[in-house]
Amino acid sequence: MIFSYKRLFDFTYSVFINIGCSNEHASLAARVLLSADLRGIDSHGIARLSGYIRLWDAERVNPKPAIKVIHETPSTAVVDGDKGLGLVVAPFAMKIAIEKAEACGTGWVSVKNSNHYGIAGYHAMMALEKDMIGISMTNASALVAPTFSTERMLGTNPICVAIPAGEQPPFVADFATTTAANGKLEILQRKGAPMPVGWGQTPDGGETTDANILKEGGALLPLGSDREHSSHKGYALGSIVDIFSAVLSGASYGPWAPPFPAYVPMPANMPGEGLGHFFGAMRIDAFRPAEEFKLHMDNWINRFRQAKPVSPDQPVLIPGDPEREFEEIRMKQGIPLLEPVVNDLKQIAERFGISL
Amino acid sequence: MIFSYKRLFDFTYSVFINIGCSNEHASLAARVLLSADLRGIDSHGIARLSGYIRLWDAERVNPKPAIKVIHETPSTAVVDGDKGLGLVVAPFAMKIAIEKAEACGTGWVSVKNSNHYGIAGYHAMMALEKDMIGISMTNASALVAPTFSTERMLGTNPICVAIPAGEQPPFVADFATTTAANGKLEILQRKGAPMPVGWGQTPDGGETTDANILKEGGALLPLGSDREHSSHKGYALGSIVDIFSAVLSGASYGPWAPPFPAYVPMPANMPGEGLGHFFGAMRIDAFRPAEEFKLHMDNWINRFRQAKPVSPDQPVLIPGDPEREFEEIRMKQGIPLLEPVVNDLKQIAERFGISL
Numbered sequence: 001m002i003f004s005y006k007r008l009f010d011f012t013y014s015v016f017i018n019i020g021c022s023n024e025h026a027s028l029a030a031r032v033l034l035s036a037d038l039r040g041i042d043s044h045g046i047a048r049l050s051g052y053i054r055l056w057d058a059e060r061v062n063p064k065p066a067i068k069v070i071h072e073t074p075s076t077a078v079v080d081g082d083k084g085l086g087l088v089v090a091p092f093a094m095k096i097a098i099e100k101a102e103a104c105g106t107g108w109v110s111v112k113n114s115n116h117y118g119i120a121g122y123h124a125m126m127a128l129e130k131d132m133i134g135i136s137m138t139n140a141s142a143l144v145a146p147t148f149s150t151e152r153m154l155g156t157n158p159i160c161v162a163i164p165a166g167e168q169p170p171f172v173a174d175f176a177t178t179t180a181a182n183g184k185l186e187i188l189q190r191k192g193a194p195m196p197v198g199w200g201q202t203p204d205g206g207e208t209t210d211a212n213i214l215k216e217g218g219a220l221l222p223l224g225s226d227r228e229h230s231s232h233k234g235y236a237l238g239s240i241v242d243i244f245s246a247v248l249s250g251a252s253y254g255p256w257a258p259p260f261p262a263y264v265p266m267p268a269n270m271p272g273e274g275l276g277h278f279f280g281a282m283r284i285d286a287f288r289p290a291e292e293f294k295l296h297m298d299n300w301i302n303r304f305r306q307a308k309p310v311s312p313d314q315p316v317l318i319p320g321d322p323e324r325e326f327e328e329i330r331m332k333q334g335i336p337l338l339e340p341v342v343n344d345l346k347q348i349a350e351r352f353g354i355s356l
Numbered sequence: 357m358i359f360s361y362k363r364l365f366d367f368t369y370s371v372f373i374n375i376g377c378s379n380e381h382a383s384l385a386a387r388v389l390l391s392a393d394l395r396g397i398d399s400h401g402i403a404r405l406s407g408y409i410r411l412w413d414a415e416r417v418n419p420k421p422a423i424k425v426i427h428e429t430p431s432t433a434v435v436d437g438d439k440g441l442g443l444v445v446a447p448f449a450m451k452i453a454i455e456k457a458e459a460c461g462t463g464w465v466s467v468k469n470s471n472h473y474g475i476a477g478y479h480a481m482m483a484l485e486k487d488m489i490g491i492s493m494t495n496a497s498a499l500v501a502p503t504f505s506t507e508r509m510l511g512t513n514p515i516c517v518a519i520p521a522g523e524q525p526p527f528v529a530d531f532a533t534t535t536a537a538n539g540k541l542e543i544l545q546r547k548g549a550p551m552p553v554g555w556g557q558t559p560d561g562g563e564t565t566d567a568n569i570l571k572e573g574g575a576l577l578p579l580g581s582d583r584e585h586s587s588h589k590g591y592a593l594g595s596i597v598d599i600f601s602a603v604l605s606g607a608s609y610g611p612w613a614p615p616f617p618a619y620v621p622m623p624a625n626m627p628g629e630g631l632g633h634f635f636g637a638m639r640i641d642a643f644r645p646a647e648e649f650k651l652h653m654d655n656w657i658n659r660f661r662q663a664k665p666v667s668p669d670q671p672v673l674i675p676g677d678p679e680r681e682f683e684e685i686r687m688k689q690g691i692p693l694l695e696p697v698v699n700d701l702k703q704i705a706e707r708f709g710i711s712l
Contacts, residue, residue, distance in 0.1 A: 071643065073461030073639070073642040074460035075430070075461040075462045075642070076642040104460055105429030105432040108462050108638065110643050145663075146660060148666055149664060149665055150665070175588075177589075196584050198585050205666030205667075223580055224579055229554050229585070230579060235675075236517075236529035243656065247649060249643065255659065272652070293603060296603045300609060303509075304595075307501075307502055310505065310560070311504075316502050317588070319595065
């Protein structure tokens, strides 16, 4: 079933209004959430709306947060999200990073006491129109086992780096620090299909192709999959995201990161408050004239597009290409939703007495 | 054959003096180069000394560089390395990042017109004693094929992030953005052993276990190894390092990065000057009190050390553990060198009339 962006936006906005968000926050949260659906990252979009509502039901989300800066220097800030939706806390924090960069070249903001923030890319890409490089990362519920471990210690902890270009579209790398994001497993689960070896492991650390392995106590694997293929590097990357987002800000980290599913009890003895994020903005002209940089980015992108392909029907891609193509198509033709997602939305519509 | 650190330091220092470095630069270059041997990253240490000399012979390295800041803001700078040894240009730039961080919370320095800078870790770790997080990355000669390509477009482009702790040793993640660093292939070449599938590819993009595949026109693979295991993420990471280090500074990027082997001709139509690096320093107390942060880092590290292991004889490691153990052992017991490396050093000793 295909829905126009406008229709899903109006619905999502109404839902956020119904849980008590201000107009401004409801509109922003809807825009951030749906940017995932537009960009083809279906697992992080409207499919999660019911999850956010369950967090609100469980009083883990504050719909009227007093988001504030609690510490700052000329180039840094720490933001307390006041248990707000990450979907509104994150743009608030990224805006501060951008303002700091305007004033002194770069801005870096670590956030505590937040919730899931949608796709990393939305926030990083806010920097592009200011001729800045944008950086965004977040910790998340623990689903990933470090190298040599059977225990879930880290989230899929994504990173996005968005870099402006000139004639070319921007370079936007937005990726989980695991071999496969959880959303990819969910797609295979729906199909009843196996997953490749190296995406996850069994509860005792063995190989598996079972896409349901997380439900059986298994874990996702860090980028690299196994020690021989340098999973310790994916583990290090996920750890850096966790530390920048949560240890630097005072959020809860590692296995104590608050779970997204509201039915999972909060971890005992949490060492910090809520989820954490980390944002950066670097003004291009804090390094070299922006026009000069953009000419070279165009040259970089053109050269990589022309890199000799293994097969003539699959040219080399630039990070951000697939998501941008999705966005162009879906903005025109609408967003396809799976039946279980539509049913979920219908239940929400009924509960709040609004139309889908 | 085992050599004391002191003996190798004195030798390396003399060699750098003999190619025309100042006392200060020779001493710094020797310290940075040998930090690789101490930390067990043998491929980046004294084994490369003859390579640096060949670059000097080819007049690609300036032993008396006038390294200078050519652009700056309160939190950023661009450094021109004046074709100096990366071994001295990099600490100069990292020092500026640290000074910027002292003044305004964080400091970010992009460097052009440099050469190979040894291990990424040395420079990032300079921040630790100042209670700062240190970040270091560099581009390098193109050996790596992007996802879907057969062409060498990126270097092994390493990243290091060094994070201070309290009672615990610091967290130091220092890794190439490829599945395997070239040094690992060199070890297998010496043994005549095959390499695992997923480390490299044949000239037409096929699977291989031939550790000599680079000599036959093949390529290293980005972290992730193949598309199914998210090599596009390793490709994105290597690209980010290339852009931050070289496009931001005005160095030569992508397939135009200057080659380390002096016998390889410089690429035609280079779009920038020399190799590029990128450094960052973030004052911990620009985010939260350093003592508080360090207590939480100790807690983070302790918890990850206790993560349930797959096998009881291989506990979970913290990034930096293996290198620190090497350093403790080798500082006491000396640095083992392979026969071809010792022969190389003997030739250098003879050439300059110094003793090994």
